[in-house]
Amino acid sequence: MYLSKGIVAAFFFVVFLRGGPLAHGQLTPTFYDQTCPNVSSIIRNVIATELASDARIGASLIRLHFHDCFVNGCDASLLLDNSDTIASEKDARGNINSARGFEVVDRMKALLESACPATVSCADILAIAAEESVVLAGGPNWTVPLGRRDSTTASQDAANSFLPAPFLTLAQLRESFTNVSLNNNSDLVALSGAHTFGRAKCSTFDFRLYNFNGSGAPDPSLDPNFLAALQQLCPQGGDGNVTTNLDLTTPDVFDSSYYSNLQANRGLLQTDQELFSTVGADDIITLVNTFSANQTAFFESFVESMIRMGNLSPLTGTEGEIRLNCSVVNANLAGPDSSLVSSI
Numbered sequence: 001m002y003l004s005k006g007i008v009a010a011f012f013f014v015v016f017l018r019g020g021p022l023a024h025g026q027l028t029p030t031f032y033d034q035t036c037p038n039v040s041s042i043i044r045n046v047i048a049t050e051l052a053s054d055a056r057i058g059a060s061l062i063r064l065h066f067h068d069c070f071v072n073g074c075d076a077s078l079l080l081d082n083s084d085t086i087a088s089e090k091d092a093r094g095n096i097n098s099a100r101g102f103e104v105v106d107r108m109k110a111l112l113e114s115a116c117p118a119t120v121s122c123a124d125i126l127a128i129a130a131e132e133s134v135v136l137a138g139g140p141n142w143t144v145p146l147g148r149r150d151s152t153t154a155s156q157d158a159a160n161s162f163l164p165a166p167f168l169t170l171a172q173l174r175e176s177f178t179n180v181s182l183n184n185n186s187d188l189v190a191l192s193g194a195h196t197f198g199r200a201k202c203s204t205f206d207f208r209l210y211n212f213n214g215s216g217a218p219d220p221s222l223d224p225n226f227l228a229a230l231q232q233l234c235p236q237g238g239d240g241n242v243t244t245n246l247d248l249t250t251p252d253v254f255d256s257s258y259y260s261n262l263q264a265n266r267g268l269l270q271t272d273q274e275l276f277s278t279v280g281a282d283d284i285i286t287l288v289n290t291f292s293a294n295q296t297a298f299f300e301s302f303v304e305s306m307i308r309m310g311n312l313s314p315l316t317g318t319e320g321e322i323r324l325n326c327s328v329v330n331a332n333l334a335g336p337d338s339s340l341v342s343s344i
Contacts (some may be wrong), residue, residue, distance in 0.1 A: 027145035027314060031124075036116035040144075043125060044132045046108045051136065055252045058133030059198025060101035065130040066194070066309070067099060068123070070180050071159045073313025075151035076122035078159075079105060079326040085153070086329075092159030097241075098201070102327070105129070109326050122326035123148035127310050137197050139254030140299040145311060149320035152329045166204040166269045170278040173271055180312060187308060188275075189287040190301040195246040195272055196258035202233065203240030205269050210236050221277040223265040230268075244268070259292035 032039045050057045068078040071089060078095070079102065082088040089095060090102070105125060112120045124146050135141045164176040174184035182188070208219040209231050218227055226248075233244055245251035246268050247258050258272075267273030275281075276288045291298035321330050 026316065027147045027311060029143040029145055031146035032116075032120065036112065036119045038115060039112060039120050039124075040128055040132065042111050042115060043108050043128045044136070046104060046111065047129060047132050047136060050104050056199050057101055057104060058137050058254075059194070059246075060099075061104065061126070061133045062130040062194055063198070064099060064101055064105070065126040066191070067095060067159070067163055068126055069309050069312045070162050070164075070176075072151070072155055073315070074123050074127065074148055074310055075313075075315050075320060076126060076148075076323065076326060077151040077154040079122050079126075080151075080154045080329065081327040083328070083332060087154070087156040089154045089156055089159040092156050092163065094159060094163035094165065105326055113324065118322055118324060121148050121150045121320075121322050123150055123314065125326070130306065130310075134254050134302075137252065137254035139196075140303050142303045142307065145307065147316055148314040149316060150323040150326075151315060151320050152331070164271060166200070166271050167207065168271050168274070170274040170281055170284065173274065182305070182309060182312075185283050186287065186301055187305040189284055189291065190298065190305040191309065192272065192275060193256070193258050193291065193298055193302055195269070196250070196254055196256070197252055198246050199243040199251075200246050200268055201240060202238065202242045202244070205230070206234045206236075206238075206240065208270055209234060219270065219273070221265055221273050226264075226266045246272075256291055256295040256298045259288050259298070262288055263292055 047058065047061065064078060065074070067089075068074055068076060071077060078089045078099070080086050080088055081090070090099060105122070108125050108129065109120075109122060112125070124144075127144050127146070127148065131142060131144050162176065162179060164173055168176065173188060177184045177188045182191075208222060209227065210218060212219040222230075230244070234240075234242060247253075247261060248266060248268075249257040249261060261267055262273060262276040265273065265277065267276065275284050278284065287301075291301070324330055324333060
């Protein structure tokens with residue numbers, strides 16, 4: 001393992017004893033040891049199979065975990081479809097026509113329901129899938145704390161309020177992390193490193209290429225050669241759905257190249273480059289420089305921040321439910337699965 005289980009377990013212990021928002025219910029990495037011991041391998045195999053035809057899927061799955069946890073905690077509310085009583089978070093500004101991988105989560109859930117009926121929560125599936133995606137891309141592994149339960153509601157309004165947009169300034173980014181009880185320096189910089197793999201649409205950054213902040217000119221922090229390449233890919237008035245790599249150096253590998261790109265003024269999103277180019281942000285810039293020079297330091301900080309984020313206000317014990325279908329609350333299920341609802 002990259003990090004010893006003893007080190008990670010010690011970190012869990014510290015998190016749980018501190019109290020506050022990060023200690024809302026106790027999670028444990030052994031939660032499914034008796035009831036569904038193959039949960040991680042089942043999820044890993046689905047991701048590995050999908051990667052053969054979709055190199056983006058790992059980054060897409062970790063993003064689902066991020067976007068779930070940032071909205072009222074890690075409770076799989078993001079996965080719920082619209083219904084008479086639910087306005088889906090999938091349609092929030094930060095998710096619509098952007099968040100992806102839902103059908104892959106559904107495949108994981110179907111296999112787990114076959115192997116361990118009514119046992120593994122959708123929220124835990126997202127947490128495990130995030131870790132497995134990082135490992136399969138060459139990044140660190142960690143022991144995922146488990147035992148989350150699923151919400152019975154969602155909040156599109158909260159998603160619109162709490163999900164960081166790609167055009168935020170560093171000050172606004174810091175505030176968005178503080179608002180969900182994450183550190184606005186170490187967690188912010190480490191978790192942003194997840195942009196070391198995956199893709200982004202032209203529509204999320206093309207404003208930097210032509211009319212940055214209404215100036216009528218490109219973002220001055222963009223490297224000129226990088227700017228020219230992006231303008232060719234995303235012409236003014238062109239197709240905003242065209243995608244490009246978040247990390248132009250090693251686009252499908254989980255490593256520290258993301259931070260080296262920032263040092264070269266080649267961060268794709270405004271929220272990426274803000275970490276290095278904001279005047280006076282010495283604490284943030286120091287972290288970028290540290291992670292660029294020392295991949296081990298990045299991996300260690302990333303693991304700590306992922307554990308901290310994954311422990312944001314989970315539902316545990318008898319709170320919420322174990323959804324049988326990740327996109328529908330159990331009360332709205334019909335058919336053969338509905339007979340199981342009363343027991344979970």
